[in-house]
Structure formats: C-alpha cells, structure tokens
Amino acid sequence: MITVKDWGLVRFLEVLSSKRSIRGLIYACAVTFFFALILFPPILGILLKWNLIGQIFENPALMSRATSAIYASFAIALFVSIIDIIAGLPMAWFIWRRKSKWLDALDTLADIPFIVPTVALGFSIGLFWSDETQGISSLFGASLVSPGWLLIILVHFVFSYPAVVRVMVGALFDYERTYEEASKTLGAAPVTADRTVTFPILKLSFIAAFTLAFARSISETGATVIAAGTFENGPVLLNNLRTSQELGYESALVFVSFILIAVSCIIYATIRILGPKLKIPVRKVWPVAERKLSSHGLTNLRNISTLLVFFVLILIPSLFVALPTVNAVLNGTLNQALSSTGIWQGYWQSISLSYGIAFVATLLNTIVGLPMAVLIARKRLGGLPSTVLDVLVNIPMIVPSIALGVSLSIFWSNFPFVPEIGLLLFAHLAITYPYFVRSMSAAIERVDMDLEEASKTLGAKPFTVFRTIILPLTKYSLFAGAIMMFTRSVGETGATVAVVSKLKTVPVLLVEWIKQTGLATPMEIGLGCGFLIILSFIILLILRGTVRGRH
Amino acid sequence: MPEVRLENVTKKYGKIVAVENVSLQVHDKEYFSLIGPSGCGKTTLLRLIAGLVQPSEGKIFIKNKLVTNIPPENREIGFVFQTYALFPHMDVWNNVTYGPRVKAWDKEKSNRIGDEMLEMVLLRDRLNAYPRELSGGMMQRVALARALAAGAKLLLLDEPLGALDAKIRFELRYDVRKLVKDLGLTAIHVTHDQSEAMAISDRIAVMKKGRILQVGTPQELYMKPQHIFVANFIGESNFLEGYVSKVAQKEITIELRGGILVQALDHKRKREEKVAVAVRPEILMIEKGKKRKENSIFGKIEKRRFEGTSIRYEIRLENGDLMVSVRPALIEKWLDVQEKVTVSFPIERTLIFTYPKKGLKEELALE
Ligand SMILES: Nc1ncnc2c1ncn2[C@@H]1O[C@H](COP(=O)(O)OP(=O)(O)OP(=O)(O)O)[C@@H](O)[C@H]1O
Ligand SMILES: [Mg+2]
Numbered sequence: 001m002i003t004v005k006d007w008g009l010v011r012f013l014e015v016l017s018s019k020r021s022i023r024g025l026i027y028a029c030a031v032t033f034f035f036a037l038i039l040f041p042p043i044l045g046i047l048l049k050w051n052l053i054g055q056i057f058e059n060p061a062l063m064s065r066a067t068s069a070i071y072a073s074f075a076i077a078l079f080v081s082i083i084d085i086i087a088g089l090p091m092a093w094f095i096w097r098r099k100s101k102w103l104d105a106l107d108t109l110a111d112i113p114f115i116v117p118t119v120a121l122g123f124s125i126g127l128f129w130s131d132e133t134q135g136i137s138s139l140f141g142a143s144l145v146s147p148g149w150l151l152i153i154l155v156h157f158v159f160s161y162p163a164v165v166r167v168m169v170g171a172l173f174d175y176e177r178t179y180e181e182a183s184k185t186l187g188a189a190p191v192t193a194d195r196t197v198t199f200p201i202l203k204l205s206f207i208a209a210f211t212l213a214f215a216r217s218i219s220e221t222g223a224t225v226i227a228a229g230t231f232e233n234g235p236v237l238l239n240n241l242r243t244s245q246e247l248g249y250e251s252a253l254v255f256v257s258f259i260l261i262a263v264s265c266i267i268y269a270t271i272r273i274l275g276p277k278l279k280i281p282v283r284k285v286w287p288v289a290e291r292k293l294s295s296h297g298l299t300n301l302r303n304i305s306t307l308l309v310f311f312v313l314i315l316i317p318s319l320f321v322a323l324p325t326v327n328a329v330l331n332g333t334l335n336q337a338l339s340s341t342g343i344w345q346g347y348w349q350s351i352s353l354s355y356g357i358a359f360v361a362t363l364l365n366t367i368v369g370l371p372m373a374v375l376i377a378r379k380r381l382g383g384l385p386s387t388v389l390d391v392l393v394n395i396p397m398i399v400p401s402i403a404l405g406v407s408l409s410i411f412w413s414n415f416p417f418v419p420e421i422g423l424l425l426f427a428h429l430a431i432t433y434p435y436f437v438r439s440m441s442a443a444i445e446r447v448d449m450d451l452e453e454a455s456k457t458l459g460a461k462p463f464t465v466f467r468t469i470i471l472p473l474t475k476y477s478l479f480a481g482a483i484m485m486f487t488r489s490v491g492e493t494g495a496t497v498a499v500v501s502k503l504k505t506v507p508v509l510l511v512e513w514i515k516q517t518g519l520a521t522p523m524e525i526g527l528g529c530g531f532l533i534i535l536s537f538i539i540l541l542i543l544r545g546t547v548r549g550r551h
Numbered sequence: 552m553p554e555v556r557l558e559n560v561t562k563k564y565g566k567i568v569a570v571e572n573v574s575l576q577v578h579d580k581e582y583f584s585l586i587g588p589s590g591c592g593k594t595t596l597l598r599l600i601a602g603l604v605q606p607s608e609g610k611i612f613i614k615n616k617l618v619t620n621i622p623p624e625n626r627e628i629g630f631v632f633q634t635y636a637l638f639p640h641m642d643v644w645n646n647v648t649y650g651p652r653v654k655a656w657d658k659e660k661s662n663r664i665g666d667e668m669l670e671m672v673l674l675r676d677r678l679n680a681y682p683r684e685l686s687g688g689m690m691q692r693v694a695l696a697r698a699l700a701a702g703a704k705l706l707l708l709d710e711p712l713g714a715l716d717a718k719i720r721f722e723l724r725y726d727v728r729k730l731v732k733d734l735g736l737t738a739i740h741v742t743h744d745q746s747e748a749m750a751i752s753d754r755i756a757v758m759k760k761g762r763i764l765q766v767g768t769p770q771e772l773y774m775k776p777q778h779i780f781v782a783n784f785i786g787e788s789n790f791l792e793g794y795v796s797k798v799a800q801k802e803i804t805i806e807l808r809g810g811i812l813v814q815a816l817d818h819k820r821k822r823e824e825k826v827a828v829a830v831r832p833e834i835l836m837i838e839k840g841k842k843r844k845e846n847s848i849f850g851k852i853e854k855r856r857f858e859g860t861s862i863r864y865e866i867r868l869e870n871g872d873l874m875v876s877v878r879p880a881l882i883e884k885w886l887d888v889q890e891k892v893t894v895s896f897p898i899e900r901t902l903i904f905t906y907p908k909k910g911l912k913e914e915l916a917l918e
Contacts, residue, residue: 018622450636453603456623457630458650458701468653472640 010467017463027380030371031389038430039392042399045407046258048414053258055251062252065237070259073234073400074267076149077217080156084164084213085206087157090306092168108544110310113318114162115536117491118155119507120529122223123514124321125155127522134323147229155227156220158314160213167212171205192290207275211268215398218264222493222507226514234260235402235494242406242498254410257403268398272391321533324526333523337531343513343520347528350509357421357505358489361428362482369437374470376437377444390441397434404430405498412499420503427495432485439484443477444470483539490532506532554579554737555600555705560609562595569595571761572609577739577754582731584740584748587758588784588917593741594633596758597707600739602626613705626705629698633710635690637682643669643693644678650701668696671730688719695727699734706731706738712747724751745785749773757781779827779904783915788829788902789874790911795824802898809870813846815901827911829902835876836895837864837886847895850874852888866894 016022056063095106113121127134129145136144145151199206221235228236238256241249292298328334337344376393379386396404405427412418412426447470455465471478493507500508510528513520520528555577562570570592577583585593598604600611602623611618618626637646647668651661669675672692682690691711698706711727712720728751731738742748748755749769756766757780764778776782779790793813797804798821802814805828813828820826841849853873854865862885864876874894886892907914 018624448634448636450632450634451638453601453623454630454632454636454697455638455649455653456603457601457626457628457707458653458697459624459627460649460653461624464653468649469638 010463013463014461017466018461023462026371027375030368030375033368034372034389034393034433037426038396038433041411041426042396042404042407042430043261045409045411046254046261046403049250049254049410052251052254055248056255059248059251062248065232066252066256066259069232069234069237070256070263072149072232073218073260074263076153076156076233077214080153080160080217081164081210081213083157084160085210087306087309088161088164088168088209089206090302091310092165092172094303094306095165095169096172106310108540109315110162110165111540111544112162112537113158113314114166115487115540116318116533117222117487117507117536118159118220119222119226119491119493119510119514120321120532121159121318122155122226123510123525123529124319125158125223125317126151126227127324127526128317128320129154131522134320147227148231149233151227151229152224152231152233154313154317155223156217158318159220159223160216161314163216164209164213167205167209168202171202171209195290203278204276207271207278211271211275211398214267215264218260218398219400219402219494221400221402221495221497222491222511225493225511235400238402238406239494239497253406257400257406260400260403261407264398264400265395268394269391319533321526321529324523325530328523328527328530331523333521333527337524337527343524346504346509347506350504350506351531353503354490354506357424357428358486361425361432361489362485365429365433365436365485366478366482369433369440373437373440373444374466376441393434393437393441395434396430397438400494401431401492402494402498405495408495409499420500423499424496424503424505427499428489428492431492431495432488435484435488436481439477439481440474443474443481447473483542487536487539490536554581554614555739556612556615557596557600558610558612560596560599560606560611562592562599562604563607568761570599570606573761573763575756575763575766577737580732580735580737582728582738582740582751582753584742584752584755585758586742586745586748586755586784589743590918591758592761593743593758594709595761597630597709597739597741601628601630601707603630627703629701629703629706631691631694631698631706631708631711633713635682635694635714637690637693637697639682642679642681643674643685646682646693647678647697647700649697654701664700664702668700671699672696687715688723691715691723695730699730699736704736706736708738708740710742711740712744713742720747727751749785755785757784759784776829776902779829779907779911779914782829782902782904787832787875789832789835790915791828791830791872791874792906792911793826793828795820795822795826798822803903805903807848807870808872811848811868811870813848813901814898815903816899817903820903825906827904827906829904830874830896831900832863832875832877834896834900835874837866837876837878837892838895839886839890839892841891842893842895844893844895845898846901847893848874849891849893852886852890852892855886855888866892868894 056066091110095110126147128136129151130147145154218234221239224233225236225239232240234256238253241253241256328337336342337347340348372389372393375381376386376390381389408427408430409423412423418426451469451473452465455469460468490505491507492505493511496505497508497511504512506528510525510532513525513528555575557573557575560570560573561568573596585596587593595604599606600613602618602621605619613626613628623630638649641649644665648661648665651664656664666675669678672695674689674692674696677685677689682693685693691714695711708727712723715723724747727738727740730736740748740752749772752769754766754768755772757764757772757778759780765772765776765781767775772781772785776785782788783790791807791813793805793807795803796806796812798818801818802816803818803820804812804814805826806812807828815828837852848868848870850866850868852864853867856863857880858877860880861877862880862883864878864886866874866876868874876894
C-alpha cells in the first residue's frame with residue numbers, strides 16, 4: 001500500500017516535479033550523463049588515435065594477426081549464437097510447458113552460468129575439458145579439448161545459452177496460448193502449429209535472443225583469455241597486445257578496436273532493420289512428416305537430448321570447479337584464505353573493490369537510468385528521437401568490452417586528473433548501463449498509459465504518478481535490472497583490464513592467477529572461483545525470490 | 552461553477568485531424584453527451600477538456616477560466632476511462648482514496664469520503680478486493696467512486712458502460728445519471744450508443760470526423776435534425792432523392808424519381824434544388840391496396856422481419872426506390888410479403904435536406 005507520508009523529501013520532489021522546467025532539467029541531466037559518460041568516450045577515444053591506424057599497414061605480420069583475430073571473433077560469435085538458438089529453443093519450450101515441480105529447479109539451474117562471473121566459468125570449464133589430471137580428460141590420460149578455438153566455443157556456449165533461454169522463456173510466457181490452440185483445433189500437428197503460428201509471432205524475441213548471444217560472445221574477454229591458449233580472437237589479441245606492448249602495438253590496438261566496434265554496430269543495425277523483415281516459411285506444410293516429428297517418441301527424444309546437452313555441456317562443466325574447491329576446504333587452503341595470508345590478502349582486496357565498484361555503478365546507473373527509461377518508453381522526446389535513443393542505448397552492450405575499454409582509456413587519458421578508480425567506474429557504468437535501461441524501459445512501456453492518466457486526473461503530480469503508479473508496477477523489473485547490472489559489473493573483465501594498471505578487480509586477479517604459472521595453486525584458484533560462485537548463488541536466490549513474488 | 556466552454560478547438564496528430572474547429576458550451580450541472588461513430592474524435596475531445604492532450608489551436612475554459620496552462624492534476628476533474636484504469640496494485644479502498652491521498656487531504660476527511668463513496672456505489676463489503684477480483688460492473692462502480700472521491704465537480708466519462716453486457720448497461724446508465732444529478736455535478740459522457748445518450752442526457756452533441764454537426768436536446772435531435780447525418784444517426788431514416796418542383800407560401804412540392812410528387816413544410820428551398828427527403832420508418836404508414844392521400848406512394852412488400860416488439864417491412868416503391876416501415880407488432884395486423892400496398896407519411900413530419908454533393912452513401916458513412 002502506498003501512503004503519502006509527510007516526508008519532507010517526497011513533498012519537496014512533488015512540488016518540484018510540477019514545474020515543467022525542473023522536469024526538463026532532470027531529463028536533460030539524464031541524457032547528458034548518457035552521452036558524456038556512457039556513449040561518447042568509448043567511441044571518441046578510438047577516433048582520437050585515428051592517426052595511428054596507418055602504422056599497422058606497414059607491419060604485415062601484425063596485420064595478418066589482427067585480421068585473423070577479428071575474423072575468428074565474428075565466426076565464433078555467429079556459430080555460438082546459432083547453436084544457442086538450436087539448443088536453447090527446446091529448453092525454453094520445456095520450461096514453458098513445465099508440468100512438474102522439478103522443472104522449476106531446472107529453470108533456476110539454467111540461470112547459473114548467467115550469474116557466475118565468466119572467469120570462474122572459464123576456469124571450471126577448462127578444468128573439466130582439458131586438465132589431464134582432473135575432469136573427463138583424466139579418463140583418457142590426455143587433454144580432450146586443449147585450449148584453443150574449440151574450448152572458446154564451449155565456454156561461450158555455456159555463458160550465452162542461459163541468456164538465450166531466459167529471453168525465449170520470457171517471450172513464451174507473454175505469448176497467448178490461444179493462437180497455438182486455435183491452430184491445433186484447425187488440425188495442425190504440434191510441430192506444425194509451432195512452426196506456422198508460434199514461431200512467427202515470437203520472431204522478434206528470437207532475434208533479440210540471437211543478438212544478445214552474439215553480443216556476449218563478441219564481447220567476452222575473461223573466460224576467453226583463459227580458454228584461448230595460443231589462439232587469438234579479437235579480445236584475446238587486444239589483451240595480448242596490451243600485456244606484451246610489442247613494437248607498434250598501439251596501432252594494432254586502435255585498428256582492431258575500431259574494426260570490432262564498427263562491425264558490431266553495423267551487424268546490430270542490420271539485425272535491427274532486417275530482422276523484422278525476415279520471413280519464416282509458413283505457407284508450406286508437411287502434414288505427414290510433421291505429424292511424425294510430433295509423435296510421442298520423438299518428443300521424448302527431443303526432451304532427453306535437450307536435458308543431456310544442458311547437463312553435460314553446461315551445468316557439470318560450470319560447476320566442476322567445486323572439485324578443487326572441496327579439496328581446498330579439506331586441505332587447509334580455506335583457513336589460509338579466511339585468515340587472508342599470502343596471496344589471499346590481495347584476493348579480499350579485489351573482492352571488496354569488485355563489489356564496491358559494482359555497488360556504486362549499480363546505484364548511479366539506477367538513478368540516472370530511470371529518467372532515461374521513462375524518456376524512451378513514453379517517447380517524451382517525440383517518436384524519432386526516442387527511437388534513436390533506444391538504439392543508441394544498446395551500443396555499449398554490443399561493442400566488445402575490451403575494445404570499449406581501450407577506447408575509454410584513450411579518451412580519459414586526455415583528462416589526467418581523473419584517477420584510476422574513476423576510469424574503472426566509468427568503464428563499469430558504460431558496460432552495465434544498457435542492461436538496466438533496456439529492461440526498465442520495456443517494463444515501463446508495459447504499464448498502461450491509462451493508469452498514468454487516471455492518476456493525473458485524480459490530482460497526482462508527475463513525481464507522485466511515478467512514485468505511486470510506475471514504480472510499484474515495475475519494481476520487479478527494476479530490481480532484476482539492478483541485479484543484472486551488479487552481476488555484470490562483478491564479472492566484467494575486458495573493459496576492466498583495458499583501463500586499469502594497478503587496481504585489480506576479482507576477475508582480473510583470477511585471470512592473472514590462472515595465466516601466470518606459479519602464482520597460485522589450482523586449489524587456490526578453485527577456492528577463489530568458489531567464493532565468487534557462492535556469492536553469485538546468493539544473488540541468484542535473491543533474484544529468483546523477487547521474480548517469484550510477481551506471480 | 553463548472554461550465555465548460557470550447558472556442559474553435561482543433562487537435563491534430565500529424566496529418567490526422569482528430570478534432571476540427573469545435574466550439575461548444577456545456578452548462579453548469581448539465582448532463583451532456585458526445586456521440587458519434589468510432590474514430591470521430593469523441594475521446595480526443597474529452598481528453599482535451601481533461602488536459603491529457605493539448606489543443607493544436609483554440610481555447611478551453613472551465614468555470615470561465617482559460618485552462619490551457621493548467622495540467623490535468625490541477626483541473627479538478629474526474630475522468631472515468633473506458634477500460635476503468637483501476638490501479639492493479641491497489642485494492643478497492645486504496646483506489647478510491649487515491650485522490651484524497653495524493654492531494655494530501657487530512658486522514659480523517661479522506662477516510663470519511665472513501666466510506667461515503669463506497670457506500671454510494673454499494674461496495675462497502677468489497678473494500679479489500681483487488682481489481683482483478685471484481686466483475687465488470689463492480690469495476691465500473693469503483694472507477695466512478697474513485698473519480699468522485701477526488702472531489703471533482705466536472706465528471707468526464709469515456710464510454711463508461713462500453714465494456715458491460717447489455718442488461719447491466721441498461722440499469723447502470725440511469726444510476727450514473729441519478730448520481731450526477733444528486734451530487735449536482737456537470738457530466739460529459741462519451742458514447743457511441745445513441746439510445747444510451749438519448750435516454751440520459753440533457754443535451755447531446757453529434758460528432759462526425761472531428762466536427763460537431765449539431766447540439767441539442769434528445770427531442771430536438773430526433774424531431775429536427777439539422778444535418779442529414781444526424782437524421783440517420785439518431786434514430787433511422789428513409790432517404791428519397793428528388794427535385795423541388797414548386798415553392799408555395801407554406802409548403803414545397805418535391806418531384807421524386809418516376810414523377811411522384813410529395814410535399815413538405817420547408818420554406819428555405821429554391822426551385823430546381825436537388826434534395827433528399829427523409830422519412831422515419833416509425834411514421835411510415837402502410838395500408839393494403841391503392842389509396843390516395845397526402846404524401847402517398849404505391850409499392851409492394853418485399854421483405855418482412857419480426858424484431859421482437861415490432862415488425863420491419865421493406866417496401867419496393869413503384870419508382871424502384873426502397874423504403875422501410877417499422878410497425879408495432881401487437882397493435883396492427885401483419886401484412887404479407889408480395890402484398891400490394893400504399894405507404895404514406897404526414898407532411899409536417901417530412902424532413903428535407905440539401906442533397907449532399909459527395910453523394911448520399913458517402914455522407915451517411917460512419918467512417
Ligand atoms: N495519440 C494519437 N496519435 C495519433 N492519432 C490519434 C491519437 N489519438 C487518436 N488519434 C486519431 O484521432 C482520431 C480520433 O480518435 P478518438 O480516439 O478521439 O476517436 P473516438 O471517437 O473516441 O473513437 P472510438 O469510438 O473508437 O473510441 C482517430 O482517427 C485516431 O486514430
Ligand atoms: Mg474513444
């Protein structure tokens with residue numbers, strides 16, 4: 001229940017909000033914040049170093065490394081997103097049609113790889129597939145999948161799959177079952193009904209899921225670096241260039257970042273424009289074949305293989321890190337960790353840095369993202385500008401994060417008074433911003449305009465409308481969006497390594513532990529990842545709890 | 552007091568002109584209805600008065616005060632939405648007392664008003680129910696109570712009964728009117744149901760394509776429609792095409808197709824003017840055989856339909872035109888299909904309109 005408390009601040013804001021100029025000022029601040037801190041630095045930075053780009057053309061070796069890395073990035077992203085859709089669709093289906101209690105648990109499990117920082121995932125998956133002494137490779141006495149492109153694909157599949165499933169489950173729940181039922185009463189077999197009715201209606205959500213998977217794969221750095229071995233895709237190359245600082249590296253850095261950013265934006269624009277025009281074949285039907293495909297046996301087979309893929313390729317490898325973690329608990333590493341001796345002192349510092357930055361970034365973005373979400377959802381600036389904003393907001397998400405970081409650090413190097421922690425914060429603000437504004441603007445859009453207008457005609461000032469109508473009706477999305485930002489910030493590696501030199505967030509520290517042999521034992525790394533995963537679990541449970549409150 | 556005045560108000564959405572140059576005066580304590588076909592701009596007009604949208608041109612006055620710069624929250628209006636727009640996250644009590652709370656009235660007063668309003672709409676026992684737990688009729692009453700609890704003296708109702716089934720709709724419409732009258736409010740009621748508007752309004756404005764065609768009491772609109780569209784939209788009319796052939800002191804003579812002559816009381820017409828003769832089906836008498844009397848035409852019954860309380864005849868006239876007659880089912884003897892008949896209608900009830908340039912069909916079309 002909402003009561004108007006005689007709370008000074010609320011009253012004050014209400015009075016302020018009835019002044020058009022003040023409302024304009026708030027929106028103006030939100031838009032300025034977006035352009036000045038979120039959108040421009042990652043784009044302008046690269047352009048500032050434009051003059052360096054020429055150098056790479058005089059260095060054929062570096063050039064060919066750069067082009068094949070860029071090519072690898074897009075090839076892997078494309079492949080992974082397609083596999084995601086193929087494997088994710090039956091899973092989303094399965095969850096949507098849940099008939100038993102345990103599927104609820106499955107639903108929760110499917111979110112794990114989404115919430116766990118990718119570095120921990122990468123380490124865990126690496127252990128499972130390629131460590132000769134543990135995991136399934138130990139059964140063969142040799143590494144089953146050695147670090148390289150295949151391992152990268154496995155890792156990318158794991159962390160992008162849940163996002164795809166989540167988006168599709170959401171779309172399926174919003175979808176009116178009646179259409180499908182209508183199709184069935186007209187005589188269509190289930191597979192036919194889905195293909196000709198359900199899929200076309202949900203097409204836009206599938207496209208959104210594909211875009212999300214693609215962007216995540218292009219962008220991911222932490223786990224990719226771990227899984228890459230000597231193989232290089234875009235983010236790995238950028239990371240290697242940064243650490244090695246070989247001759248002419250700056251030029252290659254700018255070149256690769258530029259190409260990655262530009263191509264990502266072009267692909268995103270293409271998907272956005274062409275996606276809605278994409279046609280799913282609905283005219284043709286193959287009654288006999290599709291009836292067979294819908295048969296009980298085949299349906300069961302499909303469900304079983306879906307679950308098999310999920311457990312063998314995703315869940316078990318993701319949680320495999322539990323093995324060294326348990327070892328670490330048994331052999332006393334835990335005590336060292338808890339007493340913060342040796343490398344653990346740095347670990348706990350990194351943990352507090354990571355969570356501190358995540359907290360501040362989440363808080364700031366929530367405050368400045370809300371007016372932006374309202375602007376976009378309610379088209380306060382008119383149709384076209386709002387659509388443009390809606391598109392621009394996505395850019396930090398689709399741009400590879402390490403390229404974003406490189407550009408960002410170039411940009412801010414012109415302002416030497418900005419401390420390193422400031423850079424870190426800016427990078428995290430930029431990376432997480434789209435996740436919040438997107439989900440929040442979608443949620444606000446779902447609030448019926450009539451409710452807002454009813455509230456106005458009953459005498460509510462603009463801020464009162466926001467506080468008593470919009471906020472309560474979108475609070476779950478707000479909370480979910482905030483947690484999403486928080487987990488993305490904690491797990492972020494790419495942009496972070498690009499902007500910091502001394503400060504180490506947890507993912508950066510763990511990458512260092514893993515990549516530099518002798519720094520930490522596998523058990524210590526396992527425990528380091530274990531703590532992160534447990535913290536993520538707690539967050540996941542909170543998230544589930546709030547989302548459940550909605551039904 | 553809350554009288555509403557519109558002066559040359561126009562509202563455009565890009566190229567679409569939703570409301571075009573409307574001037575209108577609604578008196579204090581009047582029950583006023585806006586009717587017209589779907590998409591004619593009724594909702595837009597109501598939203599303009601509420602301040603939910605701003606006019607592109609023109610001025611709106613409430614209580615003789617120009618309200619252009621007053622936002623809806625300060626206009627002291629009550630708005631009942633077609634979809635009710637009850638807040639789904641609040642129960643009945645919190646919905647109804649929302650206005651007093653956001654206006655920060657003192658708690659005692661808010662509670663008293665909430666009680667009174669719920670009492671009035673007979674929902675005291677449902678105050679803890681959420682909107683999704685209520686029936687359509689209950690939701691409608693909550694919406695009404697909520698609008699009134701905010702202290703509105705001007706009530707704007709956008710198809711408030713539109714979502715209800717016919718029977719409840721019929722009962723509630725009188726309740727709404729009674730409430731408005733008992734509380735001494737001014738009401739502007741939007742509907743596309745002409746019988747609803749006729750039954751409860753003091754005055755009605757008929758709209759078409761963003762314009763107001765005629766404003767008048769229900770009787771005026773029925774007896775003296777000033778526009779051919781109104782003659783067809785309020786009630787029903789037969790239209791016959793013809794030319795003015797003779798203008799006398801009192802009445803004029805019109806020559807219909809096939810040389811048939813009829814007369815009407817209308818002195819504004821000129822000779823040779825092309826006109827449409829309008830005759831309501833309920834005044835069109837039918838008799839067996841050929842009879843000669845004022846304004847009579849021969850014809851043959853082509854169709855007969857029993858409509859529950861009345862009979863509807865379609866008569867093909869000797870000149871090929873078609874006319875409809877509606878007769879009470881229990882009073883008169885039923886005539887058979889194919890029967891040769893004479894139809895007739897009184898001179899003083901015969902309406903004459905200038906024949907529309909765009910053609911009759913186009914002019915009467917609802918879109
Ligand atoms: N926000 C808007 N943007 C663009 N066009 C609009 C908007 N609101 C209304 N219109 C257009 O203005 C015209 C009048 O609409 P309005 O809703 O006022 O009609 P109405 O008489 O209330 O119709 P109905 O009986 O169907 O409710 C329509 O052509 C409609 O498409
Ligand atoms: Mg309407």
